[in-house]
Amino acid sequence: xxxxxxxxxxxKAMTNLAQCYPExxxxxxxxxxxxxxxxYLERLMGFLRxxxxxxxxxxxxxxxxxxxxxxxxPVGEIIELLDGEIAPMRCVGKFCASEHKCPxxxxxxxxxxxxxxxxxxxxxxxxxxx
Amino acid sequence: xxxxxxxxxxxKAMTNLAQCYPExxxxxxxxxxxxxxxxYLERLMGFLRxxxxxxxxxxxxxxxxxxxxxxxxPVGEIIELLDGEIAPMRCVGKFCASEHKCPxxxxxxxxxxxxxxxxxxxxxxxxxxx
DNA sequence: ATGAATGTATACTAAATTAGTAGGTAATAA
DNA sequence: TTATTACCTACTAATTTAGTATACATTCAT
Numbered sequence: 001x002x003x004x005x006x007x008x009x010x011x012k013a014m015t016n017l018a019q020c021y022p023e024x025x026x027x028x029x030x031x032x033x034x035x036x037x038x039x040y041l042e043r044l045m046g047f048l049r050x051x052x053x054x055x056x057x058x059x060x061x062x063x064x065x066x067x068x069x070x071x072x073x074p075v076g077e078i079i080e081l082l083d084g085e086i087a088p089m090r091c092v093g094k095f096c097a098s099e100h101k102c103p104x105x106x107x108x109x110x111x112x113x114x115x116x117x118x119x120x121x122x123x124x125x126x127x128x129x130x
Numbered sequence: 131x132x133x134x135x136x137x138x139x140x141x142k143a144m145t146n147l148a149q150c151y152p153e154x155x156x157x158x159x160x161x162x163x164x165x166x167x168x169x170y171l172e173r174l175m176g177f178l179r180x181x182x183x184x185x186x187x188x189x190x191x192x193x194x195x196x197x198x199x200x201x202x203x204p205v206g207e208i209i210e211l212l213d214g215e216i217a218p219m220r221c222v223g224k225f226c227a228s229e230h231k232c233p234x235x236x237x238x239x240x241x242x243x244x245x246x247x248x249x250x251x252x253x254x255x256x257x258x259x260x
Numbered sequence: 261a262t263g264a265a266t267g268t269a270t271a272c273t274a275a276a277t278t279a280g281t282a283g284g285t286a287a288t289a290a
Numbered sequence: 291t292t293a294t295t296a297c298c299t300a301c302t303a304a305t306t307t308a309g310t311a312t313a314c315a316t317t318c319a320t
Contacts, residue, residue, distance in 0.1 A: 002213065002214065002215070002216065004277090004278070004279090005278080005279070006278075006279085026294090026295065026296090027295085027296075028294095028295085037279085037280060037281085039280070039281065039282080040279070040280055040281085042296075042297075042298095043280095043297095043298090045296085045297095046296095046297070046298085049296095049297095056295095056296060056297090057287095057288085057295085057296080058286075058287045058288060058295065058296045058297080059286090059287045059288025059289060059294070059295055059296075060287090060288055060289040060290070060292095060293065060294045060295060061288075061289055061290085061294080061295080062287085062288070062289090062294075062295045062296060063295075063296085064296090083132070084132065085132070086132070111205065111249075111252065111257075114248050114252065115245065115248060115249075118244050118245060118248045119245075122244065134306090134307070134308090135307075135308070136307075136308085156265090156266070156267090157266085157267075158265095158266085167308080167309060167310085169309070169310065169311085170308065170309055170310085172267075172268080172269095173268095173269090173309095175267090176267095176268070176269085179267095179268095186266095186267065186268090187266085187267085187316095187317085188266065188267050188268080188315075188316045188317060189265075189266055189267075189315090189316045189317020189318060190263095190264065190265045190266060190316090190317055190318040190319070191265080191266080191317075191318055191319085192265075192266045192267060192316080192317070192318090193266075193267085194267090
């Protein structure tokens, strides 16, 4: 199990923005500093904006800022916006032929809850502490 | 972030074996009960055997058993054997152009440690408790 | 010994996902 | 009115995942 670069890039961009919060920055600046393809980052920022963890300003002098204080942005939220739901339980429901009698049906549930909790307990602010 | 079916199938097989521990079972039985392609599972079990979390007996009357008590098998170990290292820090070293000055260089470290801890704290035995 | 049942190994293929590119449109401040 | 920025959609390349095919090796029961 690992993170996609989507989540990696997204988190990098978010920690970058957290470090200048509440100032704004352009995608170009972030992409350069974090060594990410600007075009690709543009798309990723779209997901983060739709998820309301960042706010954007269009036009000249435009850019991005965090939508709230880094203390109130859980890392799990960022990851889910980019990578989809954390630790989904695929064996449940139609995927599980034995319909809820699958011997492992509770596995993903227990596991998912714990991982989710871990990732939601870590806040963006924690990641930029020195 | 999610689990691959590799990890899912592997964990299913392991919890299945945990439920009959210390008895053994054939790959065929496990594959049928868990609704997994037998051929594919054969390959996955190879990784688990190499990682010494299961033991195999060849030939007629052969099969698989857990290599140790389910209380002593962390879920994280199983997942790493199948999916590779958990939460690797891709921005470190050669992947990071700014060489250790990358503003997010500590992100994956902190995050990886926590996730790893969570997954290593959950034991196989926990997953089969009713 | 022999044969059936089991695990082991390797190579191949198909499908899905990820990562990235290309080329444009829309909005805004100077 | 122009430069700068965000925003949008379609396309492509690369990688990974999932699964199949085929053959071989080992062991037990008879």
